[in-house]
Amino acid sequence: MNNQPDRTPRAETTVGDVMATAATARRGRNALPVKVPEITLGFWVIKVLTTGMGETASDYLARTIDPIVAVGLATVGLAILLVAQIRADRYRAWLYWATVAMVSVFGTMAADVLHVALGIPYIVSTVAFAVAVAAVFALWHRSERTLDIHSVTTHRREAFYWTTVLATFALGTAAGDLTATTLHLGYLASGVLFAVAIAVPAVAHRQWGLNPVLGFWLAYVLTRPLGASFADWVAVSTDRAGLGLGTGPVSLVLIIAIIVAVGIQDVALRR
Template identity: 65%
Template sequence: MRDTRGRSRARSAPGWSKVPEVTAWFWAVKVLTTGMGETASDWLARTLGPVLAGGLGLAGLVALLLLQFRAARYGARTYWSAIVMVSVFGTMAADVVHVMAGVPYVVSVVGFAVALAAVLMTWYASEGTLSIHSIRTRRREGFYWTTVLATFALGTAVGDLTAGTLHLGYLTSGLAFVVLIAIPALCRRFFGLDAVAAFWWAYVLTRPLGASFADWMGASVHRGGLGWGTGPVTLVLLVPIVVLVHRMAAGERGNASKAPVTVQAD
């Protein structure tokens, strides 16, 4: 069945989508990956140098996105591995704009926000929806991952803006984002905010939320952190990510009786 714009209506069952259902586990892993991506990016840049680290980050991102696009349906391990690499490379992209190009965080925040808005408007104009439960074609999957990358770059710049330019520090920034991320849920519950708008609003904020706390744990004491170091914090965050993703992957076996779906070309 097709809608009035000539596009196939997406099936309602969330299991058909190439992305996970939005549950508490989804948000928990998402925040953990944002923190890990922040510290992993910093550790790689300091250990290998920004050029080599950036090249490896881009190569890892491309490889895992290719695996994700080639998959017939959602798989927890493939999907979240790709998200981790988006987090790492998104941090690198935002840092390059500021550190190497010398662009102020205020300017980069505006630039990434405009880029994100452009992607979302193009996606909606093409598909008539921004719902993640409709990611069942190659084209929508392309829009989805482009949006995800833009949200990570934007969130990184926002977190650096509050912690550095506005001098709030990592911990205060993290606590501020804890409050801010509750706003879309409250607006959804009490003021009827559209579910898709609430999702993407919260999704953007998970990045500076997780990154701020990760930076606080990894940064030196004289920079307002706990001084644990970016390498150890990366490992500390990796453990619960692996455990939770393994749990999600195990839960997929309960749906093994469903026939696999071949993602349409467009």
Template identity: 65%
Template sequence: MSTEYVLEDRSHGHARARIRESANKVPEVTVYFWIIKVLTTGMGETASDFLAHTLGNIPAVGLGGLAFVASLVLQFAVRRYVAWIYWTAIVMVSVFGTMAADALHVVIGVPYTLSTPLFMIALAAVFALWYKSERTLSIHSIRTRRREFFYWAAVLATFALGTAAGDLTASIGLGYLGSAVLFAVAICVPAVAHRAGLLGAVTAFWTAYVITRPLGASLADWMAMSKADGLGWGLGPVTLAWTVAILVLVGYLATSRRDVGTA
């Protein structure tokens, strides 16, 4: 637990400090965290495409934006980490982040070769502002509103960056399966580098976090797309299957509390 001091004005003109306890607002990083994270990225990719094809790009972005805002309002409203609220917000970030990245390419016509570095710059800017303000990028200390704001800004930027990067690799000839293999290998690099003492824990975490987005999206696209490019299972069925998997795992964590820290 951490302590946040909030000044209150009293009728006698003096300011007194009220101590308010605030728990960490994000889950512990376990194997379940990474599995659900990859599942949310894939589900967000196919759900975004399914909504765009069903409703049209503009209505889908509007609906996704409303759901995204509502989920974050709920996440900010609670005082501690709640599994279903947190992962609902992650799913909505995944869906809306995918829509935002796709809208730049499909609606505005920005090529992936440009949007990928643009999102990379945006993420770097979020990290720079976060570190300048808080002197840390660790997710183990998300106990204030300001740190939570920076955290979700970084999460949204990672989803947009990962979407653009995954689409870029798929468009240059690797295809969805080839891209999935590439990112599966890539996600091992920060883990190995950290174990070897070549990369700090915070840098390794955020590097792997970015890579989960194109990894999950490439796998889901490979399952959903036509047999010329994938397995041909369809956007709707793949979205449903990955959603069920997410619900099962989040339900397990909500009851077992395996992802809740003791500090």
């Protein structure tokens, strides 16, 4: 019989191991289903439609009812939808895109209030919102170590996500107005400019391996001034170099287009 001591290495359980296991278990219990859509062509089409709708609907509301009442209604509507979205147990296409649409309306109003009511130049608000977006990204990454929207599986990450979405809409609104009015490019030329700019992340990703998360967020920011510029061009009067179809009719057409596009996407995802 071998009386030599057993020298087989044994795994030692430390306090750190126990704490790490407990933390993993807590994350598992607190994890949520991913409540954002897959990034497909349909996603980008709907996103651009919501940006245009937010721009024209905000302008329409501000001109047809008291601006303070309009901002108040948008704030309440956004709060209700955000609470419903955060409490949802899974991704629900209609709820998600309704929330994005309301963020678009509210973000447009937030950017316009700074310029129209407070007289802040678009260049200042654009820089300020850009700093705000960068700050949210920095805090999000420092806290969660990722900015991938498909890692949004906790309430904290969801809060970071929707804060980022709101900030990007405000930034895009200010940037679009900056190019169209302050830089005197006009709405059509601004739309073309942002259409070219939004293609850059896609090309950089395909040709030079741009980080997909970085490319996504660059494109996401640019969809706002892209959609808003073309929507403004169609809606504003001819003396402002637009087609003069009106903010009300354009908003209605875009709302219908959003409903149809979301319906098609929802049916496709269910198959």
